[in-house]
Amino acid sequence: MTQQRDSFYFRFEVKDTISEDYQYVDYTLGDSIWISDRFDTAYHYITWHNQxxxxxxxxxxxxxxxxxxxFSVSEPLFGFGFAIPGLEPGKIPSEAILEDFFxxxxxxxFGLGPEKVNTLLRLQIGNPAFGLPSQTVFLYEPYGELVIQEVEDYEMQYRTWPEEVRRGKRITSTFEGGIGVYEPQPSVDAISYTDVAIDLRNGEAVFFMPYE
Structure with missing residues (x-):
């Protein structure tokens, strides 16, 4: 049975490069979410993404x-990128691969390389118009970790036409660590290495990982 999408969320406290205090951020999946931060407090339509x-x-x-x-412009808000062994270009991982990893x-x-997680976050820091996220892999010395608390079988109704049901894992986790602040580079493929970090703490996430 397909379950409701509002069972997923990313909640954490974050301190960026222009703030002295931590602020609470709650990205809860659904038709709309309330973004609780000092930069932009409003309702937005959000979509789940896997890539x-x-x-x-x-x-x-x-x-x-x-x-x-x-104009249907999609900009990342928050997410994790997992360097899972056995990933193949253009393919969703198998159930066995996910069960071995999670x-x-x-x-x-947190960090760059196999068996690690890259955390990405878009906040309006410095230039409020930029749409590219800051990422853990931008840090010269990444720090932090994500701890898996629970893994469940799950089915998600994707909003495509025709409608598609995707099977996968519903993963509950906690996390804390740092994200390197994005700085524009001459090449879109260049990594923006930095020692300037956005700090995350008291993070809780329930996210979906599909499999073939």
Missing amino acids: LENINSTHYFQTGVSEVRS YPGRSIP
């Missing part, structure tokens, strides 16, 4: 939420 990215020859399977504004009690370090 495969190649960063320095390491494949990351990304899961998270994106904001859809005018299990209760596992701690996955």
Whole structure:
């Protein structure tokens, strides 16, 4: 049976480069969400996204939420990219691959490379118009971890036409760590390395990982 999409969320406290205090952010999946931050407090339509990215020859399977504004422009809000062994370009991982990687009690370090997680976040820091997210892999010295608390079988109704039901895993986790602040680069493929970090703490996430 297909379950409701509002069972998923990303909740955490974040301190960016222009704030002295931590602020609470709650991205809850549904038809609309309330974004609780000091930059932009409003209702937005959001969509779930899964995609495969190649960063320095390491494949990351990304899961998270994106904001859809005018003209159907989709911009990432928050998510995780997992460097799961056995990922193939253009393919969703198998159930066996996910079960080998995600299990209760596992701690996955933030960072670049196999068996790690890349955390990405878009906040309006410096230039409020930029749409590219800051990421853990931008840090010279990444820090932090994501801890798996629970893994369940799950079916999600994708909003496509025709409608599609995707099977996968509903994963409950906690996390804390740092994200490197994005800075524009001459090449879109260049990594924006920095030692300036956005700090996350008291993070809780329930996210969906599909499988073939």
